[in-house]
Structure formats: structure tokens, C-alpha cells
Amino acid sequence: MAAIVQGIGATAAPSASSNKFLLSSLGSSLLEKKRNFFVVRSDGKCYTGLNQQQRRAQNVVTNAVATKEEKASAAVGSKPGHELLLFEALREGLEEEMDRDPCVCVMGEDVGHYGGSYKVTKGLAEKYGDLRVLDTPIAENSFTGMGIGAAMTGLRPIVEGMNMGFLLLAFNQISNNCGMLHYTSGGQFKIPIVIRGPGGVGRQLGAEHSQRLESYFQSIPGIQMVACSTAYNAKGLMKAAIRSDNPVILFEHVLLYNLKERIPDEEYVLNLEEAEMVRPGEHVTILTYSRMRYHVMQAAKTLVNKGYDPEVIDIRSLKPFDLYTIGNSVKKTHRVLIVEECMRTGGIGASLTAAINENFHDHLDAPIVCLSSQDVPTPYAGTLEEWTLVQPAQIVAAVEQLCL
């Protein structure tokens, strides 16, 4: 175990990290906002004392399923930063933003006194009051509409869908109003709303509660979509989404809420449009996001044992795609494998395949392989459910096939 971790750490190129540390000052957050979409990559320089490489090695997750992260050899106790679970990281990001800006408010079902179905808003109602952490009646279309109206008048609401699948009821408001009103009003009204909630396939939650909404929403013009996968990026993306003046949909995953990680004490905000380099490599580019990242990393262990060197990128930004990071990787490895939880038809993988083919066709040595869930509603039976998802064994087989 320790050897593998060290090995991965050693092959990491010095300038490969794309995570940004921004010191908490208004200046840097303004800098963040004014940044062009094609962001100037960090040259590996950190603004804090932490060594990036050591952090990378710490973050390699050795289990596919969300459990406590096993710490590798090196002394962890003496490291700065604090340990918390992913849902706590989301809450921390939310709380910091609510402290910073009184216009930030939360609305959703059971977010107030109950603290949220996944405890993301626990304790916030007591701290900020019932008005800023609003419990709504059960009408997703309507409280999303309410959030849009509030956003147009200057508030920065965060609308929580108890489960992403319920936001299908809010599709009208999200598509026809949230995405459109900035445009159709001629830029007069902006909608700085964040819509978030857990989605994805859980543990036998049934078909209606295992939806992958990112496929349905990806076409809506005017919105941005991001998916978090670690406590670190969850907090950073939450903060970035709140500060963004565009409507942002933040996809969380039901099974990732209890992931434990050590995150920095200093304030940091991540870039909404950037992908995350999880593991640099040479042989094949594996693009993934959310929970599938962990299946990929588990497969990566096996692949490394077999002598392959996969480059794993967590795309994070689902709309727009970070074609800069992805492109650089494709130009290096010439082979692409996409691993997603969406259904095969019309999923994020389908769009990503099209985008890469269009832009980087000349750099590909083989057709893009996309591993997705089948086009079936998610069954309740555990064994059936497990096999609708892409498993590490399939990922290993696909890479072997691709690298023949």
C-alpha cells in the first residue's frame, strides 16, 4: 500500500497540479472573478507553505467506495489544516460565504431546523435565523422560481434539491427562466443563484432517487454545471459557485458525503471552469467526475501493477468543459477513456466524446472509449444496481484494450 502511494507520488511531475490556493483577501477574490476563461495555469507555485506534492500523495484514495480515507505512511498528525467529512466541507464553505455576504441565503425542504437531509445546512438556521435559512413547502418548481425572483432582486440564494431527481420538477424554472432571463432581459437582470443537491446512484434508493440530472441539464444555455468529488473541491466549488454571478448547478453525490479529508485552514476558492489533475500519467487519459473518480482510482492501482501509467483527470466542470486541461492531456497520451455514471445516451460522456473528437481528432491514436451506465432505470435489487454502474474491472479491461 505504502509503496504504491510513494510510487504515484514520485511520478507526479512538479508542475502538474492545477489546484489553486488563494489567500483570503478581497483582492484575490476579485482577481478570481475577472479571470478569463482560459485561465493562466499555476506554475506549481503555492501561496502557502504546504508542499503540493505531499498533498497530492495524501489525497490518493485507495478505495472505490466512500469510506474513511486510509492515510499513507508519512506523519499526518503534524500536518496543518483540519480533517472533516465532505458534507462538513460543504457546510464550511456555505457558512464562510454566509458570513462574508449577508445577501447569501439558503432555501429548500428541511434545510432549516432539521439541518438538511444530508446535514449540509446543519446548525445554520440557529446561527442565521429562519429567514436566511428558509424551510420551504414541497414545491420544487416554485421554490426554485422563488430563488430566481430573489436572485433577480439582489439576493444570492442557494436552492437545495433534497435529491437532484426532484429538480426535474423545477426544470421549467431552471430552463425557461434561470438560464434565460439574463439574456432575454438584455443583461438587465442577473441571476446569481446556486442550485445544489445530491444525485447519482446510491445504495438501493430506487430508480426515481438515482437520477443523473447532469445529462438533462447540460443543454440549457446560460447555466454552469460543476460536480464535486472530494471535501477539498466541494468546499472550493461551493464558494466559487456562490460568488459567481451566473446561475450554477452544483452536483453532489449521495455516497460521497462521508468522505474524510484534510483540508487547508486558510480560505480558498476554486475555479469553476477548471478540471482537476488527479494522477498524471503517460499512457492514457481517463476523464471522469464525481463518484466514478474513485472507481477509476481503484482501477488505476490495478493498472499501475500491470505496468500502465494512466493519467486521471476529474473534469469537475461539466458545463463548460475544461478543454484546455483535457486537450493538453490528449496531446500527451493520444488515448481517451471516459468513465461516467450517466446513461450511455445523451450523457455527459456523449457530449465530451463529441467535443474531444471535434477539437483533438488529430491527436487521437484510437477512438474514444466511453464507459457509462446502461440506458435502464436503476433497479432496486443490490446486485442489479451494482452492475448498472461502471466497475473498476471494466475500467481496467477498457484501458488494456485501448493500449494494445
Add this chain to the structure above:
Amino acid sequence: MNFTSESSGKRIPCFRVLDDNGYPIAGSIFEQVNKEIAVRMYSGMVTLQIMDTILYETQRQGRISFYLTSTGEEAINLASAAALSPDDVVLPQYREPGVLLWRGFTLQEFANQCFGNEADYGKGRQMPIHYGSQKHNYFTVSSPIATQLPQAAGVAYSLKMDKKDACVVTYMGDGGTSEGDFHAALNFAAVTEVPVIFICRNNGWAISTPITEQFRSDGVVVRGQAYGIRSIRVDGNDALAVYNSVRTARQTAINEQRPILIEALTYRVGHHSTSDDSTKYRAVDEIEHWKTAQNPVARFRKWVQGNGWWTDEYESEFRSNIRKQLMEAIQLAARKEKPPIANLFTDVYEENAPNLVEQERSLGETIKKHPQDYPSDVPL
């Protein structure tokens, strides 16, 4: 065991101040409107009438693509607007341009939006009559029915958080009250205790669906109580009644931080829009009756003239003045340049996204390659 009956037997009475001939009804208690406001309200109603007639014809002539009149509902438009303050936020459905007119939107600005030229605040992105103006606190019209209702609850929530001395006013038709958004919006507003006034223009028709087929309840006013909302039914063709009820509603909404529902009974004299011919589903003499005998503009005129604040000479002079101004505005709007193609890609996000930059570049190249297929009067 007692089932509450589906109807209370008696219909909710309707608040009126002026009778059909424009005389105050004996015994009616109402706040007097002073000369300045009355004349401004009346001239606004006349302006709206003229705007509707001329712009409707403009569509028929093929100069604009679409238009929607508010004929028959002028009193609701102007009187409700007059009862509000400029800080009150308005979320319209689409048959309330009179509210914008009251707030100072000029005939030129209306014409610009209808022609979709470069001076349009919406930058040519929406259909005609989808007006929107942030400086007038009038949210951009969005076509889907009733989507503005939960948003209004949200705006009111925002005002409540800021403790502003303002309320939200949102409009819908009788058809809009069947949408799910209507029910949830009313429920939300009641539960969150926010200052929003829901004004339902019950004009009898939802395109071709009459109210007898829209609901089985005693109109819209009874629904307020079901959600715990104070409501009133008012004669929507009586400008003074509408003015009074909206004034009181506004004070209650702000002071008591509660929503109010106003059902204003009226009649949609015009077709649903230029894409509709209402004679196909309703009798011509029904339309005529409401156009003449029950005309809200004529009724208010009788009251204003009765007070000595308006004369027949003013009327013809005013009408021909407005007509001339509007014709000029239309000529100017038609001649103005259309918005540049670059506007196709801006305002999708706060800042332009790389895929949009790429798409714009690609479009530019296509245009350069095939200039003959591209209209010569549209800038790039």
C-alpha cells in the same frame, strides 16, 4: 358528519365605486383621487388604447411579427400602477404594459422593443410586448404562464429580508390560476409571510377556454382563503375601485407583511394575440357589448369629465397628439438599425464562455464566406 359544500351558495360580492355611467354609487366609501392623478390615469388609459390599436395594425401590416392587446383591461393596468410607488417591484404576465406606461416608459421605448432594434433594452432577444426595464422595476416578461408567481414570492422574500418599504405586485390571468406555480406561489407567500400582491385579471377567456371550463370554484377570489390569504373581488373595469383596492392592499402587505389576492373582473375585448381570431369561439355581439357598453375607459372618462377635469376638446386633441407621436416613434423604430450579430452571444453568462467565443468566430467566418446570404442591413 358534515361535508363542507363545494360552493357556499352565495358568490363573493364585488367591490365597486362607480356605476356603469361613471357616477359614484351612493354609499360607497372610497379614497378620492385628486385631479392630477385622475387625469394622468385617464390619459394613460387613452394612450394604451391608441398604442394597442396602432401597434396591432402594425403587426397586421407585417411590420412587426407579433402583438398582444390589453383592450378592455386599461383600468386594471393604469389604476393598479397609479396605486403603487416606483419602488414596488412589478412582475407582469404580458397584458400589463399600462403599468410600464404609468412608470414612464416612452412610446419610443415601446416601439423599439416591438421592432427589436438596437435601442431595445432587451437587445432584440425577445418577442414584441415582452417588455422589461430594470430602472422601472418592471421584470422582463417571460412567456410561460405563471412562472412569475413563485418568482414574485421570492422577490417579496428579498424585500422582506432588506426590510424595504416596498411590496411586490404580480399579475396573472384567469387561466394562469390553473398552473401549479399559482398554487405553490400563494402557499409560499402565505407561509413565508411576505409582502406580495397577486392581481388576477379575470377576463373571462384563456385563449379559447372560457372560465366555465377553467375552474369550478367561485372564481379566483375564493382560492385565497384556501391558502390563508386575505382576498378581495373588485370590478376590474372600475378604475377607482381598482385604485382603492390596490392602495389598501399595498398598505396591508407592507405593514402586516402578508400577501394579498385581488381578483379583478374584466373582459378581454381583443383577441388573445395577433395569432388568434376570437370570433371563432365567441359571439361577435358579446365582444361588442363589452367594447361599448362596458368600456372601462369611457366609464372613467364620464367621471373625470363630470368633475370638470377633462373635456371633449382635450380628448380629440390628446388622441391625435398621441397618435402622431406614436406614428413617429414607429417610423423611427423601424428605421433604426437592428442589434449587431455580436449580441447573439453576449449576456448568456456574465462573461463570455470559450465555447461561445468559438461559435461566434465560426459564425463570422460563415458570413464572410457567403455575404450574399446575409442581410445587408444587420451589423456584425
